[in-house]
Amino acid sequence: MKGVVFNLLEDAVVREHGLLAWDSLLELAGLEGSYTSLGSYPDSEVIRLVDAASTALGITPGEVLRWFGRSAIPLLHERYELFFSPHKTAQSFVASINDIIHPEVRKLYAGAGCPHFHFHDLEDGRTGLAYQSPRRMCRLAHGFIEGAADHYGNRVEIEHLSCMLEGHPVCRIALDWSH
Structure with missing residues (x-):
């Protein structure tokens, strides 16, 4: 995983919980940091780090990842406003992940292993997202959204x-933007 992800996690933890929380998290995880x-x-x-935060906060690793994704967006906006400025809605921004954002990430961070998202319309009017x-x-993707x-x-x-x-070959997520 690219260091920028660790930097975002550190910044999110420090912003919400303070520098001592990051140091404690590193210690609990047994990492240099x-x-x-x-x-x-x-x-x-x-x-x-996620498991250490899960233990420290008494929440699931999935909840930690979701919090991190949600907390990282303002930090990403501060650093990479050019990814955000062409969009007027979250739906447009999220839809640009594969075609615009991830290719740029790969240019900035050689060797970045980005996930793949496949978007499609569901029969009930929601947007289907296949995450792999x-x-x-x-x-984490849930939190980013x-x-x-x-x-x-x-x-x-x-x-x-x-x-x-849960053993499925891909995560399937429904997004309802109509609210």
Whole structure:
């Protein structure tokens, strides 16, 4: 995983809980915590941080990932406003992930392993999202979508229809932007 993800996690923790919380999290996870944005680090390190936060806060790892995704959007906007400025709605922004944002991420951070999202219309009018990644962090994607909705002042209802964590080959998520 790219160091920029660790930097975002550190900034989100420090912004909401203070520097001592980040240091405590690193200690609980048994990590050094010296991450550079362009560096690559084992996925296991972010998993250890998420698990440590889960233990410290008494919430599930999925809830930690969801919080992180939602909290990261304002930080991403501060750093990469050019990804956000062409869009007027969260729905438009989220739909640009594969075609605009992830290719740019790969240019900025060589070797970045971005997840793949497939969007399609569902019969009930919602947007279907198929999420596929070897990291299986669909809850992080869920938080990013909520954060994008917050950023653009939109509302979205998110329903997980199936999940890789439950043995499915892909996560299937329904997004209802009609609220």
